[in-house]
Amino acid sequence: MKPSLAVWKFASCDGCQLTLLDCEDELLTIAGQVTIAHFLEASSQVLPGPYDVSLVEGSITTSADVERIKRVREQSKVLITIGACATAGGIQALRNFGDVNEFRSVVYATPSYIETLATSTPIAAHVPVDFELRGCPIDKGQLVEVISAYLVGRKPDIPNTSVCTECKRRGLTCVMVADGTPCLGPVTHAGCGALCPSVRRGCYGCFGPMAGANLLALTGQLKTCGMDDAAVGRVYATFNVAAFDQGENHDASQ
Amino acid sequence: MTHRSRQLRVSSLARVEGEGALHVVVADGHVESADLQIYEPPRFFEAFLRGRAFPEAVDITSRICGICPVAYQTSAWNAMEDAFGVDVGAPIGALRRLLYCGEWISSHALHVYLLHAPDFLGYPDAVALATDHRAIVERGLALKKAGNAILELVGGRAIHPVNPRVGGFHRAPTARELAPLAEQLRRALDGALATVRWVAGFDCPDLELDYDLLAARAPDRYAIENGRVVTESGLDFPPSEFADHVVEHQVPHSTALHATLDGRRYLTGPLARYTLNSAQLSPLAREAAADAGLGPTCRNPYRSVVVRAVEIVYAIDEALRIIGSYERPDPPAVDVVARSAVGHGVSEAPRGLLYHRYELDAAGLIREATIVPPTSQNQAAIEHDLTRVVSANLDLDDAALTSLCEWTIRNYDPCISCSTHFLELSVERR
Numbered sequence: 001m002k003p004s005l006a007v008w009k010f011a012s013c014d015g016c017q018l019t020l021l022d023c024e025d026e027l028l029t030i031a032g033q034v035t036i037a038h039f040l041e042a043s044s045q046v047l048p049g050p051y052d053v054s055l056v057e058g059s060i061t062t063s064a065d066v067e068r069i070k071r072v073r074e075q076s077k078v079l080i081t082i083g084a085c086a087t088a089g090g091i092q093a094l095r096n097f098g099d100v101n102e103f104r105s106v107v108y109a110t111p112s113y114i115e116t117l118a119t120s121t122p123i124a125a126h127v128p129v130d131f132e133l134r135g136c137p138i139d140k141g142q143l144v145e146v147i148s149a150y151l152v153g154r155k156p157d158i159p160n161t162s163v164c165t166e167c168k169r170r171g172l173t174c175v176m177v178a179d180g181t182p183c184l185g186p187v188t189h190a191g192c193g194a195l196c197p198s199v200r201r202g203c204y205g206c207f208g209p210m211a212g213a214n215l216l217a218l219t220g221q222l223k224t225c226g227m228d229d230a231a232v233g234r235v236y237a238t239f240n241v242a243a244f245d246q247g248e249n250h251d252a253s254q
Numbered sequence: 255m256t257h258r259s260r261q262l263r264v265s266s267l268a269r270v271e272g273e274g275a276l277h278v279v280v281a282d283g284h285v286e287s288a289d290l291q292i293y294e295p296p297r298f299f300e301a302f303l304r305g306r307a308f309p310e311a312v313d314i315t316s317r318i319c320g321i322c323p324v325a326y327q328t329s330a331w332n333a334m335e336d337a338f339g340v341d342v343g344a345p346i347g348a349l350r351r352l353l354y355c356g357e358w359i360s361s362h363a364l365h366v367y368l369l370h371a372p373d374f375l376g377y378p379d380a381v382a383l384a385t386d387h388r389a390i391v392e393r394g395l396a397l398k399k400a401g402n403a404i405l406e407l408v409g410g411r412a413i414h415p416v417n418p419r420v421g422g423f424h425r426a427p428t429a430r431e432l433a434p435l436a437e438q439l440r441r442a443l444d445g446a447l448a449t450v451r452w453v454a455g456f457d458c459p460d461l462e463l464d465y466d467l468l469a470a471r472a473p474d475r476y477a478i479e480n481g482r483v484v485t486e487s488g489l490d491f492p493p494s495e496f497a498d499h500v501v502e503h504q505v506p507h508s509t510a511l512h513a514t515l516d517g518r519r520y521l522t523g524p525l526a527r528y529t530l531n532s533a534q535l536s537p538l539a540r541e542a543a544a545d546a547g548l549g550p551t552c553r554n555p556y557r558s559v560v561v562r563a564v565e566i567v568y569a570i571d572e573a574l575r576i577i578g579s580y581e582r583p584d585p586p587a588v589d590v591v592a593r594s595a596v597g598h599g600v601s602e603a604p605r606g607l608l609y610h611r612y613e614l615d616a617a618g619l620i621r622e623a624t625i626v627p628p629t630s631q632n633q634a635a636i637e638h639d640l641t642r643v644v645s646a647n648l649d650l651d652d653a654a655l656t657s658l659c660e661w662t663i664r665n666y667d668p669c670i671s672c673s674t675h676f677l678e679l680s681v682e683r684r
Binding site: 009010011012013014015016017018019021022024025027028031036039040041042043044045061062065090091092094095098100102103104106107116120136137192195196198199200201204206231234238239 | 270271273295296297298299300301302304306307310313314317318319320321323364368369372378379380381382384388391392395396398399402410411412413414416417419423424425660
C-alpha cells in the first residue's frame with residue numbers, strides 16, 4: 001500500500017503548501033508514490049487517518065487550534081512543519097511583543113467577535129515535531145528532499161549552515177563587504193540559495209536564525225553599515241521574530 | 255427528505271485558498287440565510303504595520319497571501335509612491351507589469367486546472383483528473399510553471415518575490431536573461447489557447463449576476479498593475495477616493511470584513527474586469543474569447559473559468575510584448591524620499607481589486623495602514639449567489655446541493671488567507 005500524505009493549515013498565508021503545488025515537474029510523480037489523504041487546498045477528497053507523513057503549515061493562534069494540532073499529531077506517524085509560521089510563529093508572532101487586544105481593535109470594529117490568543121506560537125511549542133523545514137516560504141527543492149527522505153525512511157539532507165555559505169558557493173560578491181549593504185546572511189539559516197544577494201540585496205532573514213548565530217557581532221556590523229537601533233530591531237522582527245528574539249541578545253548597547 | 259426542514263453540513267470546503275465555513279438555513283422551502291463563515295485566525299497585519307519603515311510594507315504585506323504576493327507588493331508600492339510623489343518611469347513600469355503577468359498566469363492556471371476544472375468534470379482533484387487525462391493536467395502545470403518562471407526571473411522567487419521594491423527593483427534582468435523566458439512563453443501560449451478551447455466546452459449552470467461590477471481601468475491597456483477605479487454603474491474615481499465609495503463593515507460570522515460600494519453589493523475580479531475592459535484585450539485574446547463564445551461582457555459566474563483562461567492568453571501575449579520591447583531600466587530603481595503624507599494604491603490581483611492606504615510620517619514610518627482585499631469585497635456577492643443557487647435547486651439532494659454550493663464559491667477563487675482566512679460548509683434546513 002502506498003504511504004499516505006496529509007497537509008494541514010493553521011495561521012498562515014498558504015504559500016508553503018502552495019510550494020508543493022509549485023513542484024510542477026514532480027507533482028504527478030509524488031502523487032503516484034503516495035496517497036494524498038488530506039490536502040484541502042488541492043482536493044475535496046478527505047481520507048481518515050492515521051497518516052504516514054503530515055506536513056503542517058501555519059502557527060497556533062487560537063484555542064481551537066491548540067486542540068486541533070494535538071489531534072493531527074495523534075494521527076501522524078511523522079509530523080513535519082513547513083515554513084516560518086509553523087516553525088517559528090511567523091510574522092503574526094509580532095503580537096507576542098504587543099497588545100493583542102489593541103491589535104484587534106485596530107483591525108476590527110467589534111473586537112469581541114474575534115477569538116484569538118495573545119500569542120502566535122510554533123507547532124513544536126504544542127506537540128513533538130519530527131522535522132522543521134525553514135523558510136518564508138520554504139524552498140521547493142528542500143520540500144521534495146524532505147518528503148522523499150521520510151518516504152524511504154532516511155534523514156533529510158538539509159544543510160544547517162548560514163546563507164553566507166550558499167552565497168560563497170554561488171560565487172556572489174558579498175553585498176555587505178563590497179557595497180556596505182546590511183545583510184542578515186551571516187546569521188540566517190541556509191536554504192534559499194542566497195536569493196537576495198544574487199540581486200544585490202541584503203538577506204532579510206526568511207529562513208530564521210541558524211544554530212549558534214552570532215547576533216551580537218552581526219548587530220555591530222549592521223550599525224557600521226548605517227542602521228540605527230530601531231532599524232536593527234525591525235530587521236530581526238519579521239517572519240521569524242520569535243526565533244530571533246530567543247537567539248543571543250542582539251542589542252549591542254547592553 | 256423534506257424541503258420544509260432539512261439540515262446539511264459539510265465540515266470543510268476544499269480547493270480554496272484558506273479556511274472557512276458556509277452556513278445555509280432553509281426553512282419552509284425558503285433560503286433564510288447563506289453566511290460565508292470565514293474563521294481563519296486573524297493575523298493583524300494592519301496593526302503591526304504601524305511603526306514599520308515604508309520599504310518594509312512590500313515584504314511584509316506579501317506575506318498576507320502566498321498565492322498573490324505580487325498583488326500585495328504592487329498595491330503597497332503604488333500607495334507609497336503616491337504618498338511620496340514618485341514616478342518610476344516607463345521601463346520600470348513595464349518590468350513591473352511583466353512580473354504581475356507572471357502572477358496572473360500562475361494563479362489563474364492553478365485555479366483553472368487544479369481548483370475549478372474538477373467541479374465541471376466531476377473529479378475530487380486534479381490528481382484524479384490526471385489519471386484519466388494526464389496530458390491535460392500536464393498542460394496546466396506547464397502553464398503554471400511558465401508563470402512561475404517569470405516570477406522567479408524578474409522577482410527572484412515565485413512566492414514572496416525578493417527583487418521588487420518601492421521605486422523599482424534591486425536588480426533589473428538583462429535582455430539576454432529574458433530571452434529563454436520568451437521561448438518558454440511562446441510554447442505556453444499554445445497551451446493557453448488550448449485551455450480556452452477546453453474550458454469553453456464545459457457545461458455551465460445558468461446564473462446571471464445582478465449586482466454592480468468594479469475594476470481598475472487604465473487608459474491604454476487592460477488594467478493590471480494600476481489604474482483608476484471604475485464601475486459598471488458609471489463611477490470613475492482615483493484610488494484616493496476608494497474609501498469614499500467602498501466601506502468595510504464587520505459581520506459576526508467572519509474574521510474578514512465585508513465591503514459595500516455606496517451601500518450596495520458589488521463584485522470585483524475576472525468577470526468585472528472582462529465586462530468593463532474587454533475591448534482593451536489584445537487582438538489574440540479577444541479572438542480566443544470570441545471563439546469560446548464570450549461576448550464583450552460575461553455575467554455568468556460559472557463562466558469565469560473561461561474568462562480566466564482568456565486572461566491567461568492575454569497575460570502571456572502581454573508578457574511576450576513587454577519582453578520584445580524590453581528596455582533595461584538603469585538604474586533599476588528611482589530614488590524615493592519620504593515625507594509626511596497619505597498614499598493610496600490599487601492593483602488587479604488575479605481574484606480582484608486590492609486597495610492599500612498608508613499614512614506615513616516625515617521619516618517614512620507607517621502611522622496607519624488599511625488593506626481591502628478582493629475576497630472581502632466579494633463576500634457579500636458570493637453569499638447572494640449562494641442564496642439564489644440554493645433557492646433554485648432545492649430539489650437536489652443534500653450531497654448534490656452541497657457540491658453545487660462549493661462550486662459556486664470556487665467561481666470567485668476566494669482567497670480566504672487574504673481576507674484573513676477557511677471554508678467549512680453547513681446547510682441547515684428546517
